[in-house]
Amino acid sequence: MYEVFFQKFNEKVKLTPTEELHIQQYLTPKKLRKRQYLHQEGDICKHIALVEKGALRSYVVDENGQEHITAFALEGWTISDLSSFMHEQVSSQNIDALEDCELVLISRTSHEELLTTMPKYETYVRILVTDAYVALQKRMLGMISMSPENRYKSFIELYPNIVQRVAQHMIASFMGLSPETISRIRSRINNPKP
Amino acid sequence: MYEVFFQKFNEKVKLTPTEELHIQQYLTPKKLRKRQYLHQEGDICKHIALVEKGALRSYVVDENGQEHITAFALEGWTISDLSSFMHEQVSSQNIDALEDCELVLISRTSHEELLTTMPKYETYVRILVTDAYVALQKRMLGMISMSPENRYKSFIELYPNIVQRVAQHMIASFMGLSPETISRIRSRINNPKP
DNA sequence: AAATTCTCTTGATTCAAATCAATGAAAATA
DNA sequence: TATTTTCATTGATTTGAATCAAGAGAATTT
Numbered sequence: 001m002y003e004v005f006f007q008k009f010n011e012k013v014k015l016t017p018t019e020e021l022h023i024q025q026y027l028t029p030k031k032l033r034k035r036q037y038l039h040q041e042g043d044i045c046k047h048i049a050l051v052e053k054g055a056l057r058s059y060v061v062d063e064n065g066q067e068h069i070t071a072f073a074l075e076g077w078t079i080s081d082l083s084s085f086m087h088e089q090v091s092s093q094n095i096d097a098l099e100d101c102e103l104v105l106i107s108r109t110s111h112e113e114l115l116t117t118m119p120k121y122e123t124y125v126r127i128l129v130t131d132a133y134v135a136l137q138k139r140m141l142g143m144i145s146m147s148p149e150n151r152y153k154s155f156i157e158l159y160p161n162i163v164q165r166v167a168q169h170m171i172a173s174f175m176g177l178s179p180e181t182i183s184r185i186r187s188r189i190n191n192p193k194p
Numbered sequence: 195m196y197e198v199f200f201q202k203f204n205e206k207v208k209l210t211p212t213e214e215l216h217i218q219q220y221l222t223p224k225k226l227r228k229r230q231y232l233h234q235e236g237d238i239c240k241h242i243a244l245v246e247k248g249a250l251r252s253y254v255v256d257e258n259g260q261e262h263i264t265a266f267a268l269e270g271w272t273i274s275d276l277s278s279f280m281h282e283q284v285s286s287q288n289i290d291a292l293e294d295c296e297l298v299l300i301s302r303t304s305h306e307e308l309l310t311t312m313p314k315y316e317t318y319v320r321i322l323v324t325d326a327y328v329a330l331q332k333r334m335l336g337m338i339s340m341s342p343e344n345r346y347k348s349f350i351e352l353y354p355n356i357v358q359r360v361a362q363h364m365i366a367s368f369m370g371l372s373p374e375t376i377s378r379i380r381s382r383i384n385n386p387k388p
Numbered sequence: 389a390a391a392t393t394c395t396c397t398t399g400a401t402t403c404a405a406a407t408c409a410a411t412g413a414a415a416a417t418a
Numbered sequence: 419t420a421t422t423t424t425c426a427t428t429g430a431t432t433t434g435a436a437t438c439a440a441g442a443g444a445a446t447t448t
Binding site: 060066115122125130132133143144174175 | 326
Binding site: 341342371372374375378 | 404405406407
């Protein structure tokens, strides 16, 4: 039920069986149907979710009604609107399921309690966020320094599983490009200048 | 000597005078002349630096020899190559002083020791990184969803002090735009369509 | 099974930022 | 102070991604 959660946890911070059982009390499983929302803008983000199975995305809608995908999450990934979750602020993000999902949720109060009572949990969170920050820095560097084509190439290298499972126009949205541009980049990659 | 450091620390996690003294033992002050490096690519990043006074930038140089500024840091900000610092990997970042600086440095061993012996320090780091992550997410959202002009506008709103103290072409580099484009955006803002 | 909606591709056109280039002003250096 | 280098501005041109548009194939819904 929480296999992936504890596998990921143990990769960062080693837990004893007793500690695992203790943490389990704070976790709640949740299933999501494809297209179902985990979280909608306007709400305060109530959970951090770890994906045991399935795929989700988070996105914002701008003033012109255009969607911009800000993140994907597959098995083993964690997804949330941290800004809203941390500061109990109204969220501008939406999170929904791209496939049927099995999640493990940590509520805000559980999170707080674990942080204050269990140093290993805080360590886990610190490492998790640090890794996410480093990954985002890399992505940002690509944004300011690479061409769309090279950015797409490194994306498919880094996340081949996302490319396989997620619609192409969503990857375009995630990269800040039009769907047509991604389509043309792909055909350029397959037919290198004839 | 460590005023800004402890001011920032206490904003996130309240310390007693005794605790401050304890942490102080792990800190080392450092002055940097303008143009001096704190850290160069190829090295393993040895410190986290908090800026007591002055301004720094970090940047990478791509295969074409072009510089891309990835971050600025003014008074009260923290700067480092976290990826290199955390994993003791060779860094691709350079960090240098844009003005004469006074810094507070935390070495890797000090950082480790504080993390394991002082829960409040780990809490501070967790909050610091989380805030940085949230800020970077906002910047990323701007990158994929906003026009260069609107991105520049929100930049000067968010960081007016950077705009005042840092050369324009560096802000261009930070935003992934050419210096000419920033110049033209500025003149458009000042002479709104005649 | 039929109808509808979604998804990707391809072509033509538009538009905005990059590039190339030149100039004057300001700052750094000798 | 004179000289050199860096910096910001402005104009002309090029380039590449966005937009507009149409059509074919898949997937969903009815």
